[in-house]
Amino acid sequence: MNKLKLALVATMVSMAAYGGLGMASASAQEVKTVPSVDLKRYAGKWYEIAKIPNSFQKKCISSTSAEYSARDDGMIDVVNRCKTADGMDEAKGVARVVPGSNNSKLEVRFAPAWLSWVPMVWGDYWIMDLDDQYTLATVGSPSREYLWILSRTPTISDEQYENALNNATKQGFDTARVVKSKP
Template sequence: MKTLRALLRTLLIVAGLSGLAACSVAPPEGVVPVTGFEADRYLGRWYEIARLDHSFERGMTDVHATYRRLENGGIEVVNRGYDPARQAWKEAVGHALFLGDPGTASLKVSFFGPFYGGYHVVELDRDAYRWALVAGPSRDYLWILARERSIDDDVRDRLTARAKALGFDTAALIWVDQRQSAEPAQ
């Protein structure tokens, strides 16, 4: 876990310094976060169904995030995943703040200090909050999340088509194995 935190800290410092130069936690051009967003309905556990590859989750399976409201109005973010190479669970804890109106699903997330990355829900199951398509501050970051460990093929196809229409490289999506059953209690 210390290795993951050290790696994340280094990556976020580099990303943060780059971000300061670019001043961007905003979504990529042409990517619009959903409005009418209800943060309290979004809280709880979300399983990572697919992602674009990036170093801080590389090789991990059974990745999920848990969101919890903080007293200051922000949101605690607990990301967990299983590293099969090390046969160990890894965890990173951070916090998120809305970039503006909490009714717009556009947040900045930090796992270390003052360095933030963008988190933008760009497609959402508005009826039951069962699935979401989330973009980062560039087209290098994309996640498909769901309340269950898998999604129906029609939802998968819809979200993949939407991501492609927004300019993301959907051929590069990694479909996350969600079969690990021996997760320790949080």
């Protein structure tokens, strides 16, 4: 392969990896997580305040929450709930800690356990921001495709919301896509 073809291939690979030239600078910087998370304190119920819309929550119209509980095997049980037009919906899953992340990076699976060996059934759940009281968290993915603002209460102040959005913007997330969730 000559040098021109090699350079062209390298450019195309770079563009694909970074989602196009416009996103190269934001994507080149890895999403940063908090230094560490005490999973015992993080466990419990969290209310969704806002999110970047995604396909797996499209039926949710309000009252979206997630509940986390530690298991004896080191994994975390996850129960997501929301109100839909037909009543309440519930999805049960499991999360595992990414080794070396001090519990700030998790992988979550809602697929059946027998599929747990398939890498694509695990979704990234990176805790990017967490207040000292463990009452407000911003969670995202390294692809910047997913983002949630979570709280221990169904509502937060406008100032808290703006701070969470600003922190996500600084991490390269397209916060213009974020929508507030209905309590």
